[in-house]
Amino acid sequence: xxxxxxxxxxxxxGTQAQRICDALNIPQISTGDIxxxxxxxxTPTGLKAKQYVEAGKLVPDEVIIDIVRERLxxxxxxNGYILDGFPRTVPQAEALxxxxxxxxxxxxxxxxxxxxxxxxxxxxxxACGATxxxxxxxxxxxxxxxxxxxxxxxxxxxETVLNRLNVYHEQTAPLVDYYQxxxxxxxxxxxxxxxxxxxxxxxxxxx
Ligand code: ADP
Ligand code: ZN
Numbered sequence: 001x002x003x004x005x006x007x008x009x010x011x012x013x014g015t016q017a018q019r020i021c022d023a024l025n026i027p028q029i030s031t032g033d034i035x036x037x038x039x040x041x042x043t044p045t046g047l048k049a050k051q052y053v054e055a056g057k058l059v060p061d062e063v064i065i066d067i068v069r070e071r072l073x074x075x076x077x078x079n080g081y082i083l084d085g086f087p088r089t090v091p092q093a094e095a096l097x098x099x100x101x102x103x104x105x106x107x108x109x110x111x112x113x114x115x116x117x118x119x120x121x122x123x124x125x126x127a128c129g130a131t132x133x134x135x136x137x138x139x140x141x142x143x144x145x146x147x148x149x150x151x152x153x154x155x156x157x158x159e160t161v162l163n164r165l166n167v168y169h170e171q172t173a174p175l176v177d178y179y180q181x182x183x184x185x186x187x188x189x190x191x192x193x194x195x196x197x198x199x200x201x202x203x204x205x206x207x
Pocket of ligand 2: 125126127128129130143144145146147148
């Protein structure tokens with residue numbers, strides 16, 4: 001089962017992708033996580049990506065397409081995966097069409113006002129990709145899953161958040177139409193509670 005998670009930044013793609021992947025025992029391929037790890041380790045890709053990611057801009061298509069192509073060729077992807085954060089532009093989607101056959105595209109739909117609040121209060125674990133909201137952390141500074149110190153992403157600062165939402169509306173939202181036309185798009189209301197969203201996604205992914 002090859003699945004894409006679409007949706008604006010802060011829609012909950014990462015959290016839900018992690019839960020669905022655990023339930024189905026398939027890997028979660030988060031291009032954002034891959035880039036953040038590469039930046040932390042200062043690999044050539046990480047150094048190239050840093051200026052874009054921190055400004056809330058998209059990394060050039062050819063960079064990200066190569067990363068995904070390599071990742072999808074690995075053994076653990078042969079029984080399915082969830083792509084979380086890729087594709088994000090029409091050229092990325094067209095490239096993906098030549099690499100993989102996608103079964104379902106899940107679009108998590110959330111209004112901009114909600115997203116701004118979620119993103120500006122978000123804390124993340126760079127080690128395992130888990131995300132939290134300050135409102136629920138009660139002052140806790142470590143990841144409940146792996147114990148690593150939580151950080152606020154540079155691109156979750158107020159002005160960069162607005163930039164990312166603009167980028168989403170201009171470059172990524174057209175993919176909703178792209179997959180609608182192909183007939184494999186499932187829209188889920190991302191403003192519902194997390195367990196309801198999880199069950200809805202599981203149902204559409206299992207078909
Ligand atoms: P969010 O969905 O919360 O914006 P991600 O972790 O998916 O966060 O992405 C963070 C940043 O990484 C993006 O703003 C962008 O700079 C870069 N990035 C991730 N995926 C892609 C992609 N498919 N194409 C280009 N840039 C990407
Ligand atoms: Zn962690």
